[in-house]
Amino acid sequence: MSDSSLPTAAYFCPLDGSRAGITAPGWCCPVCKGPWDLDTGATRPVGLGSLSGRVNSLWRYEEALPLSGPAVSLGEGRTPLVPLTERVSAKLDFLMPTLSFKDRGAVMLAELARRLSPERVVADSSGNAGTAVAAYCARAGLPCTVYVPEGTSPKKTEQIRAHGARLVTVPGGREATASAARAAADTPGTFYASHVFNPFFLHGTKTYVYEIWEDLGGTLPDAIAVPVGNGTLLLGAALATSELLAHGLIDRRPALIAVQAEAVSPLAAAFRAGDDELSAAPAPARSTLAEGIAIPRPPRARQILAAVRESGGTFLTVTEDQIRSAQRDLAARGFFVETTGVACWAAVGAETDRSVVVPLCGAGLKTGLAPGAP
Structure with missing residues (x-):
């Protein structure tokens, strides 16, 4: 491990309390095999008045981040917040360098990997996380292999290859892809850039909420809607709201x-x-236009359910016709968003009783326009 600027944080397991250092080779808890969380120790509040003049990227919230002084930044973050209706605003995260919100977490993983100097980086993805990891590994000069399920959008796989990553297409669905990547991750000298298992990713996605908080002058909306598959944006949002509340920077x-x-x-x-x-025998998964959230058994399911309940929130589901309709509706408003990224607008676009922010997570060019009309 080559870089002296490694963070002092440590991994810990939220289920059994196991702990490991950042340089430990294991990518999951050795006892329960579940995802790590991150113990960053005491954090400092981000002062709203101190942000003027700082770098115009997510790295401006340095007090809240487990890494600082990045060498691999592509200018990610600080995406616009735009009203869609009187009560609903959209955060345009499809304007990120690789055209999805996954850049927020991928830059953290690539920066950590750069400091650890592994022989190789491995990732698995339904598309957007893979393209983001591939891009940031290219920026960091790290060899990268991305595992994707068969049927992944050709436009996303082309983007992965364009960044110089090796692409491995796995027969079957998302779970088979994750299994293949995790087997490769056990090879010595490998850094598993998992947007699910590595908590540094969540500390990147939490900047989504810090940006909303800053843009709204130190407040947050009544509700934040997020599409949920593996839950990385939702858990990042929960992390940010907890931090802001603990530091007295929001009152609810x-x-x-x-x-x-x-x-x-x-x-x-x-x-x-x-x-x-989750149920031991969940309902069989069906095909969906929202490929980015088609996750039958998310490893952080318990944390996701707890975070929604603790916030006083809820779960909503949308049909395929609603997804098609929402994509066309947003396009008519000037925003061409991929099919996964329109799910929240499909769910809460008619909201009138409270203020809500929805993420437009990925560019429409990644999947194209959904076929058929509702």
């Missing part, structure tokens, strides 16, 4: 509205049943 926690495609909605089913975790 906004409700988190988690949105899933009706065709693949294991978390919504568990939430409605009052369960703390």
Whole structure:
């Protein structure tokens, strides 16, 4: 491990309390095999008045981040917040360098990997996380292999290859892809840039909420809607709201509205049943236009369900026709967004009783216009 600027934070398991240093080779808890969380120790508040003149990227919130002084930044973050209706605003995260919000977390993983100097980086993705990791590894000069499921959008796989990453297409769905990547991640000298298992990713996605807080003058909306598959944006949002509340920078926690495609909605089913975790035998997943959130068994399911409940939020599901309609509606308003990225607008676009922010997570060029009309 080559870089002396490694963070002092440590990994810990939220289920059994196991701990490991940042330089430890294991990518998951050795006891329960679950995802790590990150113990950053005491954090400093981000002063709203101190932000003027800082770098115009997510790295401006340096007090809240586990890494500082990045060498791999592409200028990610600080995306516009634009009103869609009187009560609903959209955050345009499809304007990121690789055209999706995943850049927020990928830059953290690539920066950490750069400091650890592994022989190789491995990632798995349904598309957007893979393109982001590939781009930031290219920036860092790190060899990268990205595993994707068969059927991944050709436009996303082309983007992965364009950044110089090796692409491995795995027969089957998202779970088979993750299994293949994790087997490769166990090879010595490998850094597993997992947007699910590595908590540095969540500390990148939390900047989404810090930006909303800054743009709204030190407040947050009544609710924040996020599309949920593996839950990385939702858990980042929960992390940010907890930090802002703990530092007295907000006086209430906004409700988190988690949105899933009706065709693949294991978390919504568990939430409605009052369960703390997924059913041992969830309903079979069906095909959906929202490929980025088509995750049958998210490893952080327990954390996602708890975060939504603690915020006073809820789960909503959207049909394929609603996704098609929402994509066309946003395009008519000037925003061409990929099919996964329109799910929240499909779910809360008619909201009139409270202020809500929705993310437009990925550019429409990544998937094209959904076929058919509702």
